[in-house]
Amino acid sequence: MQIDQLTPAGLAGLREPLLDLYGRCFSGPPWNENLTEIYLDVVDKHLADPGLTVFAARAGTDLIGVIYGWPAPAEVPDTPFHRSLPASALPHVVAPAVGVAELMVHPDHQGKGIGRELLTRYMKQHSAGWLVTHPDAPARALYDSAGWQRGEQFRNQRDEPRVFYFHQAEKGW
Numbered sequence: 001m002q003i004d005q006l007t008p009a010g011l012a013g014l015r016e017p018l019l020d021l022y023g024r025c026f027s028g029p030p031w032n033e034n035l036t037e038i039y040l041d042v043v044d045k046h047l048a049d050p051g052l053t054v055f056a057a058r059a060g061t062d063l064i065g066v067i068y069g070w071p072a073p074a075e076v077p078d079t080p081f082h083r084s085l086p087a088s089a090l091p092h093v094v095a096p097a098v099g100v101a102e103l104m105v106h107p108d109h110q111g112k113g114i115g116r117e118l119l120t121r122y123m124k125q126h127s128a129g130w131l132v133t134h135p136d137a138p139a140r141a142l143y144d145s146a147g148w149q150r151g152e153q154f155r156n157q158r159d160e161p162r163v164f165y166f167h168q169a170e171k172g173w
Contacts, residue, residue: 001064003117006054008047014056017063018043025104030136046101053098055121057105057114065105067118072097072130080157085132085164089151092130092166098123100131103139115142123167130166132156 011018019040026033046052049070057065072094076082085093093099100122105115119142123129133139135153143165144150151164 001057001059001114003055003057003121006056008052008054011054011068012047014063015040015043018066021063021066021104021106024107030134053122055118057118064109065114065118067100067103067122069099069101069122071095072099084154084157086152086154089164092128097128097130098126100129115139116146119146128166128168130164132162132164135161135163
């Protein structure tokens with residue numbers, strides 16, 4: 001396995017493998033999403049966000065994991081997503097934190113430390129971070145064991161259950 005930091009253009013060049021990975025990671029429980037075509041539009045929006053940081057894990061030429069996100073803004077944005085967050089989360093979604101937009105590991109490669117390594121590399125240069133996941137997502141065990149603090153459970157803008165996580169490193173990663 002090899003993990004590399006990619007540019008946004010590098011991530012854009014992985015559209016088909018990324019779409020396949022997304023489908024494999026989120027089509028089953030607890031997500032049960034059928035949004036793979038919509039995800040391509042979401043990725044395009046993510047690629048346009050300034051400061052995008054990407055790490056990708058490969059086994060040979062196969063994409064087996066990816067994490068990406070960007071620095072949080074100075075103020076909480078006025079978006080449907082941010083309005084759905086619990087008030088206790090709001091202090092954690094602004095600078096100097098970074099947001100984790102996606103962390104995906106191919107189901108055949110889960111439980112082998114790939115997600116932990118991706119998360120560690122992504123957070124290495126940052127003192128704080130945040131993410132949102134499904135309350136029944138298996139990745140919660142990773143976040144809990146990696147020292148992330150579980151915040152409140154809430155319902156997002158699509159009325160789906162989610163849980164907020166944040167991390168503040170005392171001495172960095």
